[in-house]
Amino acid sequence: MNKLLIAGILLLLPFTVGAAGGHGPELEDANIDLKDKASLQRGAKYYANYCQGCHSLKYMRYRRMAEDLGIPEDELRENLIFGDARPTDMMTNAVRPADGEQWFGTEIPDLSLVTRWRDPDWVYTYLKTYYVDDSRPYGVNNLVFPKVGMPHALSNLQGVQKPVYAEHHGDGGGEPRVVDVELVEAGELTTEEYDTMVRDITNFLTYVGEPYKLERRSLGLYVLLFLGLMFILAYYLKKEFWKDVH
Numbered sequence: 001m002n003k004l005l006i007a008g009i010l011l012l013l014p015f016t017v018g019a020a021g022g023h024g025p026e027l028e029d030a031n032i033d034l035k036d037k038a039s040l041q042r043g044a045k046y047y048a049n050y051c052q053g054c055h056s057l058k059y060m061r062y063r064r065m066a067e068d069l070g071i072p073e074d075e076l077r078e079n080l081i082f083g084d085a086r087p088t089d090m091m092t093n094a095v096r097p098a099d100g101e102q103w104f105g106t107e108i109p110d111l112s113l114v115t116r117w118r119d120p121d122w123v124y125t126y127l128k129t130y131y132v133d134d135s136r137p138y139g140v141n142n143l144v145f146p147k148v149g150m151p152h153a154l155s156n157l158q159g160v161q162k163p164v165y166a167e168h169h170g171d172g173g174g175e176p177r178v179v180d181v182e183l184v185e186a187g188e189l190t191t192e193e194y195d196t197m198v199r200d201i202t203n204f205l206t207y208v209g210e211p212y213k214l215e216r217r218s219l220g221l222y223v224l225l226f227l228g229l230m231f232i233l234a235y236y237l238k239k240e241f242w243k244d245v246h
Contacts, residue, residue: 041069163178
């Protein structure tokens with residue numbers, strides 16, 4: 001028994017230490033709604049215009065996306081496909097891994113599974129928490145992704161934010177800890193409009209990460225109902241078989 005108890009404590013220790021030692025910011029609720037087709041369509045448009053130049057979606061086809069989101073093919077070709085790409089192609093771009101290494105110091109990630117790898121709330125908060133940092137190569141840093149290598153592609157829309165530091169950052173000195181951001185120069189969108197735009201992008205990326213999610217949940221409900229019915233039938237069948245056994 002003692003050995004089992006010690007083994008259980010050792011297994012839980014890394015999670016306990018991680019939870020106790022984390023100083024990351026509290027993530028904002030992305031309020032994802034995969035049934036909101038209008039939001040998903042807007043998110044696809046924003047992604048194509050502001051993100052896809054660097055970040056690909058190599059597991060998603062243009063036509064599949066358009067069919068799922070209710071986007072007519074003529075609008076797909078006019079607004080969401082650039083260059084010589086075709087509706088049957090994957091949503092990739094011309095950026096090579098070496099380009100990312102040269103421009104940003106690291107390979108530019110494909111974002112097909114970013115909301116499954118991270119979390120929709122993380123992506124939503126990340127896109128909202130860029131701030132000015134003159135020590136960084138592109139002059140910006142990020143609250144949830146410190147020392148980020150990516151420039152703020154939506155800065156003209158959001159505006160300029162400055163860091164808010166913790167009042168106390170430890171007796172040992174060191175660099176002050178950034179705990180929040182504050183808008184100091186407005187962008188082209190209001191705060192509410194920008195939040196909606198970022199939520200639409202996050203909603204779209206969540207769909208891309210698992211296009212069958214709504215269908216899977218719906219099917220799962222029917223499976224549970226079927227299993228429940230079969231349990232009742234099996235129970236009464238068992239009683240019938242064993243009723244004469246003492």
